[in-house]
Amino acid sequence: MDKRFQLREFAGAPYAMAGHGCVKMVKTWQKKNKKAKELEIAFESGDLHQGELRKLRLSEGIDPDFLGKKEKKATPFQLADLIAWRTRIAFAGIRRMDLTWAKGDELQATFNQVWKKFPHQAIYADHDWLERMCIRRGVARHSTTEHK
Helix, strand or coil: CCCCECHHHHHCCHHHHHHHHHHHHHHHHHHHCCCCCCCCCEEECCCCCHHHHHHHHHCCCCCCEEECCCCHHHHHHHHHHHHHHHHHHHHHHHHCCCCCHHHHHHHHHHHHHHHCCCCCCCCCCCHHHHHHHHHHHCCCECCCCCCC
């Protein structure tokens, strides 16, 4: 999508864009559920482009923590890490060409185990979703001579 739109210039690296979107969903949930207490926003440390994510968040007055896995403060986030890992595995399985009904049922069971106990919102940002987002947010297009 970055070949057609100035997406990286608009939102930063994919990591920063995804992290920013996650925080926005949490803040929307917080407002909807009238949770006035400030939430702690944290990401695992060590990932590339953390600086871009911090810059995006600071522009909205939020300074996220970046925690190492072994830090005691990070222990409560292990459940979220498990949910994210299972979701990624399931989506990767769905995209494979060798997906069978039996494998599909296994993937569905994986989602059901986690999502029924912990309702949440997820976005799968495929090509069409990203294009609609770029158009909706007014992301500038690259000129035809750029990014060939």
